Amino acid sequence: DQQVKQNSPSLSVQEGRISILNCDYTNSMFDYFLWYKKYPAEGPTFLISISSIKDKNEDGRFTVFLNKSAKHLSLHIVPSQPGDSAVYLCAASDLDSGYALNFGKGTSLLVTP
């Protein structure tokens, strides 16, 4: 049962534009959300996170937005750079599960020059 869903398998954006990656979840107990970046043949690398007590968290070019009522979060990358091309994994966790991560299938982002 997929509790975290990333419905867009791929996204292509021009360099300098905004990339918006979306994620939906079904478990209302989730209270901590994370985005990871993954290159081929490497493990996921932590990018940014947000607690359920917030609705926005920003770190440089990366901003995560959380809409709890819609059970939806998004990652905005502004401006997008070719080096941002990777698979982005959305993950959610909660205290009851010891903050083990429930992942979506990922969205492959391609930033073209």
Add this chain to the structure above:
Amino acid sequence: EAGVAQSPRYKIIEKRQSVAFWCNPISGHATLYWYQQILGQGPKLLIQFQNNGVVDDSQLPKDRFSAERLKGVDSTLKIQPAKLEDSAVYLCASSPPRGRLTYEQYFGPGTRLTVT
């Protein structure tokens, strides 16, 4: 600070053979996780350790998979006997002790297992 180490990076075995993966977490990280990532899917939790005790192994196929974390540091994940559907990348992750405000995990490079 050294990251999470895993070995081997790649392994090819025949079905019904056994295989073991090793993980060394970041120093001081109390919690260790093993995830299985099948091609086209997101990583799925297999087992979670807190120090050397098991917190959650509900998704570990215990008839063929086993894991241990001796002395609360290194961990080994074993598959015996392997099946074709075990072909996946096995990821180890660790996270700092509880009582902090963030809950990110740090991943190793993974072991890619191919069962033929």
